[in-house]
Amino acid sequence: MNTAQVSIELILAGILALCAFVLPFWKGQGINPELLQSEALIGFLGLAYLLGVVFDKLADTMLTPAEHFLRIKQGAKFLDDHKTFKGKDPFPQNDLEFSLKKAKDGRLEWMNSLKSRIRTSRELAVLGLPAVMGLTIYEGVTRTCGPNRPACAAWWIYLPVVLNLLLFIAMIWLESRTSDEDSLGNKNQAKIKTNQLSRDKEARETQLQQTKRQTHIASIPYYLLLANSVITTGIIALFNLNNQIIILLAVGGTIISLLALWSCLRITRTYLKFVAREMSSMLKK
Numbered sequence: 001m002n003t004a005q006v007s008i009e010l011i012l013a014g015i016l017a018l019c020a021f022v023l024p025f026w027k028g029q030g031i032n033p034e035l036l037q038s039e040a041l042i043g044f045l046g047l048a049y050l051l052g053v054v055f056d057k058l059a060d061t062m063l064t065p066a067e068h069f070l071r072i073k074q075g076a077k078f079l080d081d082h083k084t085f086k087g088k089d090p091f092p093q094n095d096l097e098f099s100l101k102k103a104k105d106g107r108l109e110w111m112n113s114l115k116s117r118i119r120t121s122r123e124l125a126v127l128g129l130p131a132v133m134g135l136t137i138y139e140g141v142t143r144t145c146g147p148n149r150p151a152c153a154a155w156w157i158y159l160p161v162v163l164n165l166l167l168f169i170a171m172i173w174l175e176s177r178t179s180d181e182d183s184l185g186n187k188n189q190a191k192i193k194t195n196q197l198s199r200d201k202e203a204r205e206t207q208l209q210q211t212k213r214q215t216h217i218a219s220i221p222y223y224l225l226l227a228n229s230v231i232t233t234g235i236i237a238l239f240n241l242n243n244q245i246i247i248l249l250a251v252g253g254t255i256i257s258l259l260a261l262w263s264c265l266r267i268t269r270t271y272l273k274f275v276a277r278e279m280s281s282m283l284k285k
């Protein structure tokens with residue numbers, strides 16, 4: 001994956017973060033076109049890039065539980081299709097990716113292409129709805145703030161923005177507490193790894209159900225992020241039904257963000273299936 005491509009993805013994440021957490025506080029003034037010209041544009045893109053580095057990782061953290069569940073499903077599928085498998089790990093993703101990186105037949109380029117699409121759709125899936133909420137708050141409330149608009153000074157309008165930021169922090173906290181393969185904690189609460197998948201089909205189904213339940217619990221901050229953003233956007237839209245821009249932002253932004261989530265999960269499944277195909281080559285070795 002080239003540097004320019006990664007930079008564009010990080011700038012996209014940064015722009016979405018600015019819309020979600022900075023624009024709602026831009027009181028009483030419009031966006032001057034001069035801000036998007038010359039030196040000001042460079043400063044804006046630089047700020048977006050710096051924020052993008054942080055929020056790209058936060059978006060990754062938000063969807064890590066879902067990705068882990070898809071990884072476990074891929075390992076379980078391999079065991080379903082290869083009942084005589086005697087190896088330690090039915091889906092050693094790191095080893096498979098390392099093997100693909102040495103390929104000279106175009107598979108590496110395809111792998112990088114999928115990873116790029118995952119990153120872009122993931123950023124929109126996580127930051128899209130908060131950004132839409134931020135845009136609707138700005139367009140419906142803070143843009144026209146002034147001395148004759150006392151409602152603009154209401155502090156509660158910013159609570160959803162602060163709540164979204166706190167949900168990101170909560171997700172970081174939960175992720176830091178997640179037990180890994182080296183943990184000495186309760187094994188029933190630790191994440192199931194692909195190398196821990198049972199060779200017995202019934203026991204494996206139980207493990208899948210346990211992982212699915214853990215995924216939903218670990219994704220609660222993400223679910224709340226989506227719900228908070230949708231509800232706040234919907235309320236602002238209801239109070240501004242005569243503003244077509246807000247209606248388009250609310251409806252179009254919500255649909256696009258949810259489609260981005262669906263795309264991210266689908267592309268991730270495609271990526272994992274593609275990486276899993278390298279398993280046959282590793283078994284021959």
